[in-house]
Amino acid sequence: MKTTIKDIADRAGVSTAAVSLAINNKPGVSDDTRERVIEVARELRYEPLTKLVSPDVDVxxxxxxxxxxxxxxxxxxxxxxxxxxxxxxxxxxxxxxxxxxxxxxxxxxxxxxxxxxxxxxxxxxxxxxxxxxxxxxxxxxxxxxxxxxxxxxxxxxxxxxxxxxxNTDAVYKLITHFINFGHSKIGLIKSSVHTRNFQLREKAYYQVMEDIGLEINENLIIDVDSTFESAYNDFKNYLAEKPEIPTAFFAINDIIAMGCIRALQEEGYKVPEDISVAAFDNLPMSVMISPQLTTIDVxxxxxxxxxxxxxxxxxxxxxxxxxxxxxxxxxxxxxxxxxxxxxx
Incomplete structure (x- = not known):
């Protein structure tokens, strides 16, 4: 069912006349009301939502x-x-x-x-x-x-x-998915390459693990480069040292996860039988690898x-x-x- 002006008015708590003035950028409503109406119209996917700036301006x-x-x-x-x-x-x-x-x-x-x-x-x-x-x-x-x-x-x-x-909400979903599947020893594959969302996901990992009450083992925090080949090489070097391995890794994005899964498989680990991996981005390649990757769809x-x-x-x-x-x-x-x- 298509959204109507009345639907928007009811949700925004204003009159239908105010909605009409707001979405057509006409005078007669305050900036706050106009902003609230436009936000509600967008949330309800109101199709006739047209110019939010003056119609005589080329946008x-x-x-x-x-x-x-x-x-x-x-x-x-x-x-x-x-x-x-x-x-x-x-x-x-x-x-x-x-x-x-x-x-x-x-x-x-x-x-x-x-x-x-x-x-x-x-x-x-x-x-x-x-x-x-x-x-x-x-x-x-x-x-x-x-x-x-x-x-x-x-x-x-x-x-x-x-x-x-x-990022925090998404990492919480991944960590709780691990927990629901019986995992408590959960590591992080991060990257120090300057990407703000990488930093936010790493921060979210620490925050969620602490809030849930799971132990954070710094030996299970692995830093790799963010390209496929570099992540593969970095993780293979890590595995060559025969390190302590968690039951599950959260990888900071899909590309990193796929490089690390390749390294795991070459070193004789089975995914997910020996170790589980989940990631972030839901790139098309995430369904083209074996096993298909559990991930966050942005x-x-x-x-x-x-x-x-x-x-x-x-x-x-x-x-x-x-x-x-x-x-x-x-x-x-x-x-x-x-x-x-x-x-x-």
Missing amino acids: VIRFLKISRHGHTINKNHNYFIDAYVEGISASASVSGAALEVEAYNGDEPLENIITKINESPQITGYLILGTELSEEDIRTFVATKKNIVFVDTFLDYISADFVDMN SKREIGQTAFDILLLKAGREESPPPRKTLIGGKLIIRESVKNLTQP
């Missing part, structure tokens, strides 16, 4: 895909990033905005990107892929005073808009759509609204890589 949104070191933003994650762009594109199509996509590799000096932003007054706002951006990088973009929303990263203490996955399109909606809200107000820091939950995808120890 051009530019998505910047920026690779700083290439360990995460590479061909293995194109599917992931494309899903963000699909979500953004869908919202742009509904709103009547134009979407431009630009990609920069690690050879492009950041100052060149900033210069282009400052010399492009025709751009309404920017959605910036923050996966490989440092805190300093983000502050540099914020200093341009342009309408910007950062996607796929999250910093609590910077006054800017972020839309990211809820709500990629929803993240893209939400980031776009927040950007248009910023662009549609004379005074910039307070920063929004939005976390969107993911879904646990249970496949074959975790053994149920509770079953004989």
Whole structure:
């Protein structure tokens, strides 16, 4: 059943007239009411949701895909990033905005990107892929005073808009899945490559393990590089030392997990019979390996759509609204890589 204006009014606690004024960007409602109505309309997937900025303004949104070191933003994650762009594109199509996509590799000096932003007054706002951006990088973009929303990263203490996955919630789902399957000796395969979401997942691992009351054994915290081949080589070197092995490993993402599973199998370990592995991202390759990988499916399109909606809200107000820091939950995808120890 399609969402109606009355549905939105009931949920937002306003009149249908107020909803009509808000979604058509007409005067007569406060900024707070307009913002609340638009958010409810988005949540209810109201299809006729149209321009959130003045109809006589040409809205051009530019998505910047920026690779700083290439360990995460590479061909293995194109599917992931494309899903963000699909979500953004869908919202742009509904709103009547134009979407431009630009990609920069690690050879492009950041100052060149900033210069282009400052010399492009025709751009309404920017959605910036923050996966490989440092805190300093983000502050540099914020200093341009342009309408910007950062996607796929999250910093609590910077006054800017972020839309990211809820890493803590997702790690909790994975750890409790391990526990429900009888695992209590749970290790972490992390990466020190600079990617904010890696840091947040590592932090979440410690937090969830402590909150649940499980022992954290630092000998079971393994640091590897984030590419498939490097993770494979690093983990194989670790296994060559005949270390203590947990019953389950949480790997910080799918690519790392797949490299480590290959190393385990070559060293004679069976997954999941001898050791279970679960990861994060639900890349297409996660169903192409044996065993198929239990992982977290990130709500990629929803993240893209939400980031776009927040950007248009910023662009549609004379005074910039307070920063929004939005976390969107993911879904646990249970496949074959975790053994149920509770079953004989």
